[in-house]
Amino acid sequence: MAIVRAQGLGKTYRVADKQPGLAGTLRHFVNRRERLIAAVQDVSFAIEPGEFVGFLGANGAGKTTTLKMLTGLIHPTSGTVEVAGCVPHRRQAAFLGQITLVMGQKQQLIWDLPPLDSLRVNAAVYGIPPAESRRRIDELADMLELGDELRRPVRKLSLGQRMKAELLAALLHRPAVLFLDEPTLGLDVNAQARVRSFLADYNRRFGATVLLTSHYMADITALCPRVLLIHEGRLFYDGSLETLTQRLAPCREVRLELHAPLGADVFASYGDVEAIEGREVRLLIPRERLTEQVGRLLADLAVVDLSVSDPPIEDIIGRLFHRGALA
């Protein structure tokens, strides 16, 4: 049975419509105009317990609005939503104790105090006995590689340390459903990798359900077997990342290193030339002809090295959003 279920979910915002300049300001002052913006429209999906799902979309696509509706922070304009058997916007204690939402790095930790002070508050709020909360803090701190940082004022922590401490605070009550909005945003590559491996570990160890939005495709490819794609407020893909890649990228990328540079016309019969830089060539070859063409390339040309890969997922999705060819 699904632990997250959205049916025909929609959210419309009323926003001020003001022209620029002094005249626009005066007109807006005496005759305030507003227009309706449909941030999310008719979104339906279901997530099973323990699933790790990526939520993709360009800025303003409706990801965060959807997350806010799923957590009950905002009321949907239309449709229904159910999370952990509860209607989120009713904000029952039974619901709030089962979910968490992480948005950015400056959230629930008290800025001027060490994270341990905020963790004490969270433990009391969620009714976690002191001994159990100490055990959980140790366990999560160990998973997140946090030590003395928990005793330093939050304002003195690096961005990565702060994010990890925020995660610890958000997960202390061991929620069954995690909504993570850009948890690795702004972190360096090492910190991103640590947060990523922690999330995978947490999902495995506690069977938690995770819905993750991220602009870093490495997060999505490393963690999410399933993705939801949203564009201009509408969901247009719900399925495996692999299928999405195959569906949207019918070609695979072949990288060649040659003995000597060759002209682009030489490669026309093998596939589409993506780039030629001296002795290095990148070709796009349709998946169904890949074996045959790679065999020909190796037989026909003086190849020093050859590798085959999928084009980066961010390129695929970027092209997709750019094209607008979504259905």
Next chain:
Amino acid sequence: MRPPLAQRLGHARRIAAVLLSSQYAYMLEYRAEIVLWALSGVLPFIMLGLWSAVDAGGGLGMSSLQLARYFLSAFVVRQFTIVWVMYTFEEDNLTGRLSPYLLQPLPLVWRYVAAHLSEQATRLPFVAMLVGLFFLLYPAAFWWPSLASVLLAMLATLAAFALRFLMQFTLTMVCFWSEKASALERLLYLPYLYLSGLVAPLALYPEGVRNFAFWTPFPYMVDVPARILAGETVPVLQSFAAMAAWAALLLPINLLLWRRGLRHYSAMGA
């Protein structure tokens, strides 16, 4: 099924203890700022200087000593009834900090109540020092209030704080609809200043104004607790009943606006 009452009380006690202790630790980080706030609350002393200079009390049945004790008491009461929830809430709303708090199974108001009480505890030593300094400069005004007056004044001050907090928190709900709702509080500060007894004891006001004032909640926020502390005669039961009536009026409005506000909440900045 709800847990037994004893368990719920134990849970509430634990939450109160950790909220108060963490907020107290947080306020201590800002002790210098709190000293400045305490110092900025010396308006009653300025008014004492002004009224004493024109001997306003004499003609209306208040001796200079009574006037001094009243304004000192008003200063103390004011220090423990200062409410700033609207400004914090407005900032939390705009910066997105409200969202994680709203997702925790604890009514948001208790965080702000704990912050105010902790700030008062941080303020206490500085207030005591200022009171000591006052008596050093004006030893004739020194008096020992009776234990009953002190206890009653403490109760009245606590009730005044609760009423002022409830009133401002009710106005704070406008933050759900407006990004600059604190302008309302600034507007409300004028009648508060004039009718609460901060600029003069209400006993010195013309009868018509005084009668009108007691139909508003403001005199119960400074004048009444200050007069109790200063040893003046106060209709205690009537005053507490008036505070309870105002609270009974404001509480349902507050709850209604809170529910409506949550429906309107757009989780800005998050």
